[in-house]
Amino acid sequence: xxxxxxxxxxxxxxxxxxxxxxxxxxxxxxxxxxxxxxxxxxxxxxxxxxxxxxxxxxxxxxxxxxxxxxxxxxxxxxxxxxxxxxxxxxxxxxxxxxxxxxxxxxxxxxxxxxxxxxxxxxxxxxxxxxxxxxxxxxxxxxxxxxxxxxxxxxxxxxxxxxxxxxxxxxxxxxxxxxxxxxxxx
Numbered sequence: 001x002x003x004x005x006x007x008x009x010x011x012x013x014x015x016x017x018x019x020x021x022x023x024x025x026x027x028x029x030x031x032x033x034x035x036x037x038x039x040x041x042x043x044x045x046x047x048x049x050x051x052x053x054x055x056x057x058x059x060x061x062x063x064x065x066x067x068x069x070x071x072x073x074x075x076x077x078x079x080x081x082x083x084x085x086x087x088x089x090x091x092x093x094x095x096x097x098x099x100x101x102x103x104x105x106x107x108x109x110x111x112x113x114x115x116x117x118x119x120x121x122x123x124x125x126x127x128x129x130x131x132x133x134x135x136x137x138x139x140x141x142x143x144x145x146x147x148x149x150x151x152x153x154x155x156x157x158x159x160x161x162x163x164x165x166x167x168x169x170x171x172x173x174x175x176x177x178x179x180x181x182x183x184x185x
Contacts, residue, residue, distance in 0.1 A: 031144055034141065034144075035141050035144060035170070036169060036170025036171060037170060038134075038137045038138060038140070038141035038170070039141065039166045039170040039172070040166070040168070040169075040170045041134045041137065041138075043128070043130050043131045043134050044101075044127070044131050044134050044135060044138070045076065046070060046072040046073040046075070046076045046078075047073055047076040047077055047078055047098070048097060048098060048101050048135070049070070049073065049138060050069070050070045050073030050076075050078045051073075051078065051082065051086055051094070051098055051101065051102060052101050052102065052104075052105050052135055052138050052139060052142070053065065053070070053138065053142045054066070054078075054083055054086050055086050055089070055102050055105045055106070056105060056109065056139060056142035056143055057142070058086060058087060059105075059106070059109050059110065060109075060142075060143065060145065060146055060149050061149055062145050062148070062149050064145070064148075065142065065145065067160070067161055067162060068161070068162055068163070068164040068174060069161055069162070069163055069164065069178055070163075070164055070165070070166075071163040071164065071165045071175065072165070074163065074178070082094070086102065089102040089103075096125075096126065097126035097127070100119075100122045100123050100125070100126050100127070101123075101126075101127075101135050103119060103122065104119065104123060104132070104135055104136070104139070105135070105139050107119060108136065108139045108140075108143075109139065109143060123135075159177075160177050160178070161177065161178040162174045162175060162177050162178060163175040163178050
């Protein structure tokens with residue numbers, strides 16, 4: 001059964017009727033702490049952070065992440081036209097810094113062999129060492145949902161797109177549905 005045929009049904013039944021894995025181990029708590037810490041980093045601008053997050057969502061086929069838009073990134077210009085460009089970023093007219101960040105994300109997730117000196121040089125043209133490290137941490141943070149995607153338990157609990165913001169502790173707060181250009185035209 002393909003993921004589109006599976007719809008919102010979990011691929012694997014979880015014990016106790018849970019809709020999401022919650023192993024209740026110290027590792028779960030540590031991973032959650034890491035995720036909150038990674039989100040609190042703010043040296044990379046919201047536009048780049050969001051396109052990296054959305055590339056991870058597209059690559060991993062995460063329905064929950066794909067249905068969210070960081071509100072600060074929307075204010076910085078991430079709209080659905082940008083989201084469409086992320087899918088084919090190499091041929092897009094996205095800014096060079098965005099392409100460099102997406103190239104790094106793809107190298108980390110899909111093509112580790114592409115993480116060579118030329119990528120490092122490209123990244124250094126657009127980002128500081130601290131920003132490059134933050135992008136790497138973001139890719140890891142936005143890839144930790146893979147277990148939920150594998151089990152197909154990552155479906156959003158809302159329809160359409162919703163805004164998301166993060167508090168000072170790094171906790172996500174999905175907000176109101178977003179009006180997109182497609183929805184308003």
